[in-house]
Amino acid sequence: MQELKEFYRNQLLNDTVPFWFPRSFDKEYGGYLLMRDADGSLLDDDKAVWIQGRAAWLLATLYNTVEAKQEWLEGSKIGVDFLEKYCFDTDGQMFFHVTRDGKPIRKRRYFYSETFAVIGMAAYAKASGDKRVAERARELFGKCIEYATTPGLLTPKFTNIRPAKAIGVPMIMINTAQQLRETVGDPRCDEWIMKWILEIERDFVKDDIQCVMEQVAPNGSIIDHFDGRMLTPGHAIEASWFILNEAKYRNNDPHLVELGCKIIDYMWERGWDKEYGGIYYFRDVYNKPVQEYYHDMKFWWPHNEFIIATLLAYTLTKDNKYAEWHKMVHDYSYNHFYDKTNGEWFGYLHRDGTISQTAKGNLFKGPFHLPRQEWYCWKTLDEFNATLV
16 A cells, blocks of 8 residues: 555656646746647647646645645636636626637537636635635635526527436536535535535435436436436546545545445446456446447547546445555556656557547646646545554
């Protein structure tokens, strides 16, 4: 366990973070240039807004929890300033995709840009002591609650013929509230976190068929069509470790531990590729064909989430099953995704584990899931190992 802790610490500080920074700081326009190829060369100078927030969170979190390094504090500020200056439309909603100099290209029908701006601003506010940015993070969290609870406030993607809701909203809002609570605080967090956990447990976790749905009808029933049957193991497992993280916060609450571990059990069985190893991207709840052609590819981020979830489950339960699963997904990931030549991870593998393409940064991948995994596992093992002394 001590060796594993040192492994995650070393990978984070001596491999993953140096791949991205300082070269990704945009000294001319602010923010970060994150769309990079295997060797770190720039593929595109556009900016994904949600990853700007994620990178600001990472740098401030390193400052808050690892070392008060001025480069990390100033680096986080670069991202927060860019978000505030360029990334909000006149209606208050954030953009999703902007040019290098902040001109808007695209908005989305969801509010994930906002959730990552919240955690980035909140972590920076804690690091810097900036009370204005802290209040801005709380205001934006309130806006996220509005978006999550007010149908029609954002332009819907679909008509109302076949209404559905996705696990992504309660899942990401749990983490947003946890990060806000951990950094600058907000009295709304505890109550809302439990509401969102209850929604996942009530509507998305299906004990009768042992799975966690990606989307359901408003009443929690399964929608028997392609989109409705689709499972996303990575999203479910991300929710599981947010729930286990909440269990830790609440003195190892036994019900939350049981719920988080149950989700891991269900989605390991559904998600692990028994032939080639690794986590499938999509599955069908009834094992029918999946609509998306990339359903059997191996994406980087579900593996990050499984690594965290299995380790956290083991430290909370001491059940060796989770230690074994952690080793399986850890070994697969660092043998297949990790670039031993240039550092960091490739994002996309074919089912057999061969590399599909070499990009390490684009509109969806950047310095977040991997460094968060290595940071969280390092800190979790640090706490756990201290209890063994």
